[in-house]
Every structure is written in C-alpha cells, then in structure tokens.
Amino acid sequence: MSVEGVGATAPPSVVYLAGASRSGSTLLERVLGSVPGFVNVGELIDIPRRVARGDERCGCGEHFSECPFWVSVGERAFGGWSTDVLDHMGALQAGVARQRHIAQLLSPIRAAGFRARAAEYRGLYATLYSAVLATAGASHVVDASKWPAQALALCGSEINLRVVHVVRDVRGVAYSMQKDVERPQATHEVEKMERRSIAITAARWSVNHAETGLLRTRRIPTALVHYEDLVRDAPGHVSRVLAEVGLPPQPGWLDHVRDGEVSLGSSHGLSGNPSRFVEGTVQLRLDEAWRNHLSRRDRLIASTIGLPFGSRRDPSPSTPSATPNSAQRTEPLITVNSRLEPAAGAESPTADSGGITGMVSVVVSTRGRPELVRETLDTIVAQDYAGPIEILVIHDQEPEDQSLTARGTVDREIKVLSNRHLPGLAGSRNSGLEVAKGEFIATCDDDDLWHTDKVTRQVQLLREQPDLLVVGSGIRLLFPDRVRDWPARAARIPLSTLVHNRVKELHSSTLMMRRDTFAKAGRYDETLPHAYGEDYEFVLRVARVGQIGVVKEPLADIRKNVQSWFLARQDNNIQALEYLLTIHPELRASRRGHARILGQIAFAQSSLGRRRAALRTASKALVRYPLAPHAYLAVAQAATGLEPVIALKAARLTGRGLS
The missing domain is CATH 3.90.550.10 (Spore Coat Polysaccharide Biosynthesis Protein SpsA; Chain A)
Known part of the structure; x- marks a missing residue:
C-alpha cells in the first residue's frame, strides 16, 4: 500500500508519554499541548483501533469524521481516512507494536520481514506526525499513547522521539481502575472505560514499568514525572521534564502553568480520560481517594505485586519527618538520559581550571x-x-x-x-x-x-x-x-x-x-x-x-566484615541479574560476561536449594565460557550442599568474591 507523504525534510519531533493507565498522562498531555509550538493528539495509537471505527469524538467535541483538524490530517498524510488506510495501519500495529513483539524490537538481529514491517510502520507514523504538525502549524507533537511497545516501534531515524514516563502510586492506579468511568468521546449511549481487579492492575503496572525501562537501550531522551509531584508543583516539574528531554522552556512557554492551577485551551486529543474535553482554568487537586476507600487488604495486594518496581511505603501525612513531596511515594525512577541540571545555588566550576577546588x-x-x-x-x-x-x-x-x-x-x-x-x-x-x-x-x-x-x-x-x-x-x-x-x-x-x-x-x-x-x-x-x-x-x-x-x-x-543487605536475598539477586542481561545486550554478547552473570545466578539458585536449576544454569555458563569461575563455585555448592556463607568465604580466599 502506498501513502502520500507530506514532504517533511526533517523527522517530526514527538514527545511520547508512556506509563500505566490512570496515571495522570492526560493532565500532562493537555498541559504540554498548551505550550506554544506544541500540539497534543491524545492516544494516537487508538485511531485504527477504535477512534475511526467508532467515529468517536475528538477533544473539540466533533466526531472524528467531522472534525476539520483530523479530516485535514488524513488528507495531508494519506489522501483521506479510507478503510484501506485504517486496515493497513491496524495490521502493521498488530504485527510490530504489541507487547509480544518487544523482544524482537529490542533485538539487534531481526527477521527480514519483521524489520521491513517495523520500518514501514515508523514511516507511516512519521507521515502522520508530520501531517499533524503541518495542520496545527506546530513544531512538536505530544502523543499520550502510553504503550511501551509502541514507543519501541517508533524508535528510529524517521522520528525525533522523546519519552516522558508518567508514574502514579500503584495503589492509586489500582483504586482508579475499580471505578465506573464513562467514555464521553464514544458515540454509544453509555460506554464505560475498562475496569480491572486490584491484582491484575498491579501486575500490569509492574509490567508497564519494566517495559518502559527497556527504552533506555535505544538511547533516546527520557524523563520521568510523578503524578503526585506534577500536581503539587506543576511549574517546576513541567519545566524540568521539558529540559530533560532536550526542550528547555523558552520565555512564555509556561505562562499557562501556575501553582495550583493551569489554563487549558481546546484540544484535538483522541481517546483516553474524560478530562480531554475540559477547557479554561483547571484547579489542580491531588487525587488520593484510595487512602480513604481502598481496603487494607487491597493496598497490600497492590503493593506486594508491585514490589519489584515499587515498595509499599505509607507514612502518615502528619509524620514530622515526611516532607510534602515525599509522603506516600512508591513509584520507580527510570531516568536513563534524564539530565542532572545545576540545583539552585549550585557551585560553578572554578575560574582556575588547573586548581583542585570546587564544591x-x-x-x-x-x-x-x-x-x-x-x-x-x-x-x-x-x-x-x-x-x-x-x-x-x-x-x-x-x-x-x-x-x-x-x-x-x-x-x-x-x-x-x-x-x-x-x-x-x-x-x-x-x-x-x-x-x-x-x-x-x-x-x-x-x-x-x-x-x-x-x-x-x-x-x-x-x-x-x-x-x-x-x-x-x-x-x-x-x-x-x-x-x-x-x-x-x-x-x-x-x-x-x-x-x-x-x-x-x-x-x-x-x-x-x-x-x-x-x-x-x-x-x-x-x-x-x-x-x-x-x-x-x-x-x-x-x-x-x-x-x-x-x-x-x-x-x-x-x-567485608559487615552483613550485606543482599547476602541473604538470593531471590532478589536472581531477578536483578536477569534484568541486567535484558537491558544490557553487551553482557549477552560477551561469552565471558554472559557466563559470569549466569554463574552468579546459578550460585543464587543453589543457595536457595534449587540444585537442579543451579546445575542447568551453571552448565549453560560453562558452555558459554569453560573457565567461568562463578559457575564452578555454583556446581560445587549444588553438589555438596555447602553452606552459602562457607562458599562465600572460600571465594574470598581467592580474592574474588561472588560479584
């Protein structure tokens, strides 16, 4: 299928909002979309999925097929929103931008067919983004599609992609997913947003964070913002996020963002939260209704399932040591490419560069x-x-x-x-x-x-x-x-x-x-x-x-004479080591490096009494690199049942240890 391009000479600039559902991405999308030169489009990924099919309402109130903005975008990009265009877009999306394709999207070696489909999909979205920018007369698109797989599929030279990860307390997300919320953009009389159980929501929250973290392998500008912080200090955190993705605020950019409120114009955002239709001055109030309405049991379920990426931490707001911005924070920080800008009052380099002073x-x-x-x-x-x-x-x-x-x-x-x-x-x-x-x-x-x-x-x-x-x-x-x-x-x-x-x-x-x-x-x-x-x-x-x-x-x-926090936490070690192999492909690519990590995993498995698993993992390590010392230590420990502490002492006699 051929599409008509818009003739853009440079890759379109896109700020992609990633995160779990009900995390506050719509708020940030609307705020960024009101910055001069920015245009927000809502969850663009939903155009072929349901927006065009159901002729849903745009943020301006018009149906998709009747909105002048989206009609113009379709004409510029594809000569119109024909069934063929939508079918092709949906088929490509299913073929490259779903969760099940993440491993292929991350792999440096891909099947030729998948590589071709992925390139076509990026090109299609580059054309679509360019049409949005041309129609809006803007420089940057804000896309709140959220899916990590979609962001990975869009990584390439065709699109100048930046990612902002929006995070909310897992308990808040879990509670929100229990609510009955109507989708006013839908054309049916009554249509509700998706509801999920506490456990399923927390599991998806964790998976989303893990998958979003994989974006680091693409070395794209990435920043994180917590929903709670955004509401408490919108000017500071919007400014920070823009700077961290390489778009430092210019004079007048954030005039609409003030402490406690924001001024929002109309938008052409698609799908997502009902707040997409709100205009004018909006008061920012922290939604933590879960504190009063989520049961102790449900809090525990959400916190436990989200534990690898967020730990239950629930100090009372009245606790003297809890600062306003630190209370009730459970979210992870994925800020690979996040910039550390000079703090207020930060020391500048000394004039005498040959000296050894400076804070x-x-x-x-x-x-x-x-x-x-x-x-x-x-x-x-x-x-x-x-x-x-x-x-x-x-x-x-x-x-x-x-x-x-x-x-x-x-x-x-x-x-x-x-x-x-x-x-x-x-x-x-x-x-x-x-x-x-x-x-x-x-x-x-x-x-x-x-x-x-x-x-x-x-x-x-x-x-x-x-x-x-x-x-x-x-x-x-x-x-x-x-x-x-x-x-x-x-x-x-x-x-x-x-x-x-x-x-x-x-x-x-x-x-x-x-x-x-x-x-x-x-x-x-x-x-x-x-x-x-x-x-x-x-x-x-x-x-x-x-x-x-x-x-x-x-x-x-x-x-080395003090108990390490990690010594008795071998399950933790296994998870972390497997994660390292996932996000650092250079470890897997190295026979010696891969074997070292596998050997450490094998020792941890053996220490937990999982001797068969330990021997299998150690065997894999030795196949990769026959001189891998960690693997031999794991085999010895698994075969003899030697206490892990004794094995650690034996390793230390060689000066090696287990790291």
Whole structure:
C-alpha cells in the first residue's frame, strides 16, 4: 500500500508519554499541548483501533469524521481516512507494536520481514506526525499513547522521539481502575472505560514499568514525572521534564502553568480520560481517594505485586519527618538520559581550571547502621581537600537522624534527608542527586571509610583529564581476619573490561563523577529489581557514553566484615541479574560476561536449594565460557550442599568474591 507523504525534510519531533493507565498522562498531555509550538493528539495509537471505527469524538467535541483538524490530517498524510488506510495501519500495529513483539524490537538481529514491517510502520507514523504538525502549524507533537511497545516501534531515524514516563502510586492506579468511568468521546449511549481487579492492575503496572525501562537501550531522551509531584508543583516539574528531554522552556512557554492551577485551551486529543474535553482554568487537586476507600487488604495486594518496581511505603501525612513531596511515594525512577541540571545555588566550576577546588557533594545512603555511618562521615569530614564538601546523608526507610549534622564543620556541612524516591540504594542516591550542589559528585556506602586524600586525588585527576566522566580508585578490603589491598589494574576502564568483570575499583564508595555525567548516562536505575548492583549498572551506562578513570592506589576501605543487605536475598539477586542481561545486550554478547552473570545466578539458585536449576544454569555458563569461575563455585555448592556463607568465604580466599 502506498501513502502520500507530506514532504517533511526533517523527522517530526514527538514527545511520547508512556506509563500505566490512570496515571495522570492526560493532565500532562493537555498541559504540554498548551505550550506554544506544541500540539497534543491524545492516544494516537487508538485511531485504527477504535477512534475511526467508532467515529468517536475528538477533544473539540466533533466526531472524528467531522472534525476539520483530523479530516485535514488524513488528507495531508494519506489522501483521506479510507478503510484501506485504517486496515493497513491496524495490521502493521498488530504485527510490530504489541507487547509480544518487544523482544524482537529490542533485538539487534531481526527477521527480514519483521524489520521491513517495523520500518514501514515508523514511516507511516512519521507521515502522520508530520501531517499533524503541518495542520496545527506546530513544531512538536505530544502523543499520550502510553504503550511501551509502541514507543519501541517508533524508535528510529524517521522520528525525533522523546519519552516522558508518567508514574502514579500503584495503589492509586489500582483504586482508579475499580471505578465506573464513562467514555464521553464514544458515540454509544453509555460506554464505560475498562475496569480491572486490584491484582491484575498491579501486575500490569509492574509490567508497564519494566517495559518502559527497556527504552533506555535505544538511547533516546527520557524523563520521568510523578503524578503526585506534577500536581503539587506543576511549574517546576513541567519545566524540568521539558529540559530533560532536550526542550528547555523558552520565555512564555509556561505562562499557562501556575501553582495550583493551569489554563487549558481546546484540544484535538483522541481517546483516553474524560478530562480531554475540559477547557479554561483547571484547579489542580491531588487525587488520593484510595487512602480513604481502598481496603487494607487491597493496598497490600497492590503493593506486594508491585514490589519489584515499587515498595509499599505509607507514612502518615502528619509524620514530622515526611516532607510534602515525599509522603506516600512508591513509584520507580527510570531516568536513563534524564539530565542532572545545576540545583539552585549550585557551585560553578572554578575560574582556575588547573586548581583542585570546587564544591564536592557526597551522597551517603544509610539504613540501620547508626554507628557505622558516623565512622563513615568522620572520614569524609577529615578530607584534606582544599575546597568545600557538602555531605548529604539520605535515610532510607527509617527516620532522619538530625544529630548527624553536628559532626560537620563550616566547609564540611552535613545535611540529613529522607529518600524521596523508591526505597533502596538507587532511590536514595537519586534523592541526593536532586539536591546536590557540587561541581563534582561522589557516593559512599554507610559502612565504608575514605582515606584522607581521596577527594583531593580524584578531583585532581578529573581536572587533569577532562575527558573522564567518572573516577574510581583502588580499595582496601577489610575482611574479618585480614586486610587486603586491591590496587587498580589500569588507569582507565573500558566497557569491554566492565562486561567481563565487575571491577572492584569502581565500587560505589570509590566513585567520583562530574556533574554532567548524569545528563549523559542518566541517574541510578530504580527499576533495577531491589536495587541490587545499582552501581555496576550505572557504570555500564557511563562506559557507553564516556571515559572512566581510576586512581590506582587504594583510597577507600571497604568493609567485608559487615552483613550485606543482599547476602541473604538470593531471590532478589536472581531477578536483578536477569534484568541486567535484558537491558544490557553487551553482557549477552560477551561469552565471558554472559557466563559470569549466569554463574552468579546459578550460585543464587543453589543457595536457595534449587540444585537442579543451579546445575542447568551453571552448565549453560560453562558452555558459554569453560573457565567461568562463578559457575564452578555454583556446581560445587549444588553438589555438596555447602553452606552459602562457607562458599562465600572460600571465594574470598581467592580474592574474588561472588560479584
């Protein structure tokens, strides 16, 4: 089938809103659609599915077949909305843009037929988007189709795609999906929006978040906005989202967005929420009716099913330690490509680029280690660095301990905050990144110790080698019965090395980053199940976009005589390792790297008593790479029933460990 193009010379610019149903995407779509130069089109994916077939009403109130805007779009794009056009569009959509095709969409190797259909589908949508822009006289389309598979299908040179992930508390989504909501855009007398059970809604919520996270593999500009934050501070979060997808707001763009209200014009949005028809000044009120109407049992069901991507966290709004923007947050953060812009009052690079001053922000994530974190903070305060150091202590799933601030000094100020994102290390680190003011940003775990010259040495290296994004260092391992120095193996760590080896010298307590690292590689991935290996996943992304250096001498002491949060959580480890293989194709492509991850999975399976599964996984690892040490350790553990802790000690005798 041939279509008539609109003659566009550049790929159409599209802001694609992804997320679960009932997450607030319509609100953001309408707000963005009212920005000068933007046009919102609702859920464009529904044109062949039901909008054209049922001649549903456009946001302007007219039926699709009678709306001058959509009639013009159809004429420009395809010579009209004929049955052949709609049938072809629907067939291609079913053939490439459904959930079952995600694996093929992600694979670098595709069947020729699928590749051809996918290219045709992108071209068809590029033509459609260009026709929308030409008809509206706009520069950017806002498409609220939400489906992650649709976004993956549209990734290509034909479309300049940007993605905004809209997230709402899983309990709020589950409650909303229980309501009877009419579809006023439908032409039937009474037609209701889809309803689902609590369990099914929570499961789909989790799957949607996992699938949206896969968009990172396409390296497109991506940002995230929480529904709760959007309502509380629309000007700030709309501005941030636009900047993060590469469209920083221009003067006059957000005049219609104010605290507590927005002014909306008419729109030609299709399908979706009834608020599509609202015009004029709209008051923004947070919809958290689920707090009063969702039963304790249903809350538990939703939170438990959504656990890999959001943990139940329900502090009372009256709790003193709960800030207005942090209360009741359960959503994940998928912000791979999300930019870390300078915070208010952030330090600029010093005029003397050859010096080693400039503010350093240190993010220390802590939970349940009140004495150890004090020792950690003392070593940071004692740094011999000539510039100021801002120390951000982020309490995760526990009350803030403001007494820690007393351990700081004038130029080593300690600030104590709560994790405002998904519980866990990734969320804690991202909470620190949001408020960090430094030119350089470092991380440290709450049980490790820094040598006095660590900051000075690493900032000096970053000044001397401006192409470096991240700097690690050698480490000293503190075992229960001995101390072992682990100097760095090389001055630079390429992606190929990271794929083969975890690289101990890039431990989370050694990392020092330039501020713009997060604009290039994204923040920490909160969709990583249970945040296991969040630092390794982060440096893998950094290595894709820039250079990683190391100070070879040990500059941090890493305690190996303290219980790890992950040691007894082997089920968590399996989920996270399988996730890494999914989102980092370079791991699967490497025989040695793939075998290493499979060996770790096998050991975790064996530790859980799943010996047959462990032996099968270990066999796969050894087929991939016969010298894979983790696989042999898993086989030994599975065959002998050796206690996992003893196996861990045996691995440590070789200096290897299980990572």
